[in-house]
Amino acid sequence: MTLPAKMLVGFRVRRRLNRSLTVNFLLFAFLGVFGCFSAIPLIYAVNNAFKPLDELFIFPPRILVRNPTLDNFYDLVVLMSNSWVPLSRYIVNTLLITVVGTVGHILLASAAAYPLAKYRFPGSRTLFSIVVLSLMFSGHVTAIPNYMVMSWLGWINTHLSIIVPSLAFPLGLFLMKQFMEQIPDALLEAAKIDGASEYRIYWSVVMPNVKPAWLTLMILQFPMLWGSDGGNFIYSENLKTLHYALGQISQGGIARAGVGAAVALILMIVPITLFIISQSNVIQTMTTSGMKD
C-alpha cells in the first residue's frame, strides 16, 4: 500500500530484481576460480593423451600440449595386440557390462516405479520407504553378505555378479517414481477405457512419457559400470574390464605413461559425452527429485 517511490524507480531501471553489479562481479569471479579448479585436471588429462613422451616428463610440468601426436594411441594398439588378452576383449567386457546393466536397470526400475508412482496397493508405501531408506547408506554396508550370496549362487567370476546387483540401484527407482508421478492420471484412465492392460499401459503410455528419466538413469548408472574394475568378483583375465586394464598399464611405470594417458582419455570421454547429449533431459528429471515431507 505504501510502496516507497525508490523501489518503483528500481523496477524500471534494473531488468533483474535486487541484483547489484558489484556482487554479481564477485560471485562470477568466485565461480570462475572454482570452475578452473574443477576443469584443469580434466583438461590436463585430455592433453596428456596427446603428449609425446618427452613432453610428459618435462620440468617444470606443463598442462597444455605443445606438439600434439597420436603416438600414444598407436602404442596402445600395438601394446594390446601383442599382449596375452587383446585390448578388444577388455572393451567388449566393459561394453557388455555397461550396456546390459544400464538398459536392464532402466527397464526394471521403470516397471517397478510405475505402480509405486500411480497406485496404492497393500505394501506399496512400505516398499517405497525401504527404497528411500536404502539411499541413506552405501553399498559397502552390504558387501560381505553380498559376497556370500554370490558364491552361493555360483556367480563369482562371471559378469552376472557385476550386472545383476546394479539392476536394482535404489536411486534409479526413486528418481523414476518421482518423475512418473507427474504423468496425468487422465492419460492412464483413457488408456484403460480403451481396453489396454496394465503392461500395455506401462509399455506404450508411461514409458514414452518418461524419456527424460531414462536418460537420467542412464547418466547415473553408466559411469558406475563403465568405471567398474570387477571388484572382488572377477579374477579371470579374459573377463576383466577396461578400467582394470588401465590399472595394469599404468603400473608399467614411466615407459607406459603415454599409453596410460590414452586409455584414461577413452575412459573419461564416453560418460562426459553422454552427459553433454542428455543434460537438458537430466535437469528436467531432477526437478521432480525432491523428497516430500
Next chain:
Amino acid sequence: MQAETTRQAVPGLIRVKKKSRLADLFREVKRNRHYYILISPYMLIFFTFTVIPVVVSMGLSFFYFNMLEFPRFVGWQNYTRLFLDDDVFLIALKNTFIFAMITGPVSYVACFLFAWIINELSPRIRAFMTLVFYAPSISGNVFFIWLIVFSGDSYGYLNGFLMRYGFILEPIQWLTDEKYILTIVIIVQLWLSLGTSFLAFIAGFQTIDRTLIEAGAVDGIKNRWQELWFITLPSMRPQLLFGAVMQITASFAVADISIALAGFPSVNYAAHTVVTHLMDYGTIRFEMGYASAIATVLFLIMIGTNLMTQKLLRKVGE
C-alpha cells in the same frame, strides 16, 4: 447419501469384520496382481542384494565366521573388541568423522552455492558451467591425475610449482607424510563431489516461481541474500532434503580415493576410514563376523546422520 442406516436384525450374527480382514487383503492383492508382477523383478533383486544383506550383516555381527567353519555365536564380543581393543578402528572412526564433517557440509554448500550462481547465467553458459562442475564426478577414475599433482618428486605439479617460486627447496612427500594425506584426500573428494545433488539443485532453481520473487520484491525484499533466505530456500526444501541424503551418504563412504591416493593401508593409517577397515577384515583377513560388526556400525552412523539432518532441514525457512 443413504437416507436411512441399515442395521443387522440380530447383532453379531454375521461376523463381518473379523473374518474379512484377511480375505479383504487377499482380495486387494489379487485385484492388484498386475502391479505386484510389475514390481517383482526389481524388488527380488533389491531384496536379495540390499535389504536381506543388511539384516544378515546385523545378525552375523554376533558371530565368529571365517567362511570355512560353521559360524560360532560370540554375543557382543565383536563390538567390545571393536571399541575397546582395536586401536586402528578408532583411528578409522576418527578419520571418517573428520572427513564427513568437512566434506559433507562443504560439498553440500558448494553444490548449492554454485547452482545458485549458475542459475543467474544465460542458458547456454549455464549448461556449460554445469558440465564443468559435474564432469569430475562422472569421469570415473581420472582422479589419478591428482597423483601426478601431489607426486612426491620434483616432477609433481605442486612440488614443481613450489620449488620454482622458491617456497620450498626440497620436494615434499605429499602422499606419504601423515601430516598431509588426510587433507589431500579431502581436497580430491571435494573435487568430485558435485554429483547428483548438484544437478538436483540446478533443476530446483529452475522451478522456482518467478512471480513469487516479484511478489517478494514488492513486499520489501531488498537484496539477493534476503531473496535467497526468504523465498529460494523454502521453495527448494524437497531438493535440499534429497541433496543432503546424497552428500551425507557419499561423505561417509570414502574409500576408493583414499586407497588410490594414499595406498592400502595408508602410512600409519593416516587415511584409514571405516570402509577401508571393513575391506581389510572382509576381503583380506576373512573375519566375516567382525567385518559385519564394522558394517553395522557404518550403517547406523549413516542412517543416524541422515535422519538427524532430515529433521534439521525440515526447519529451513520456517
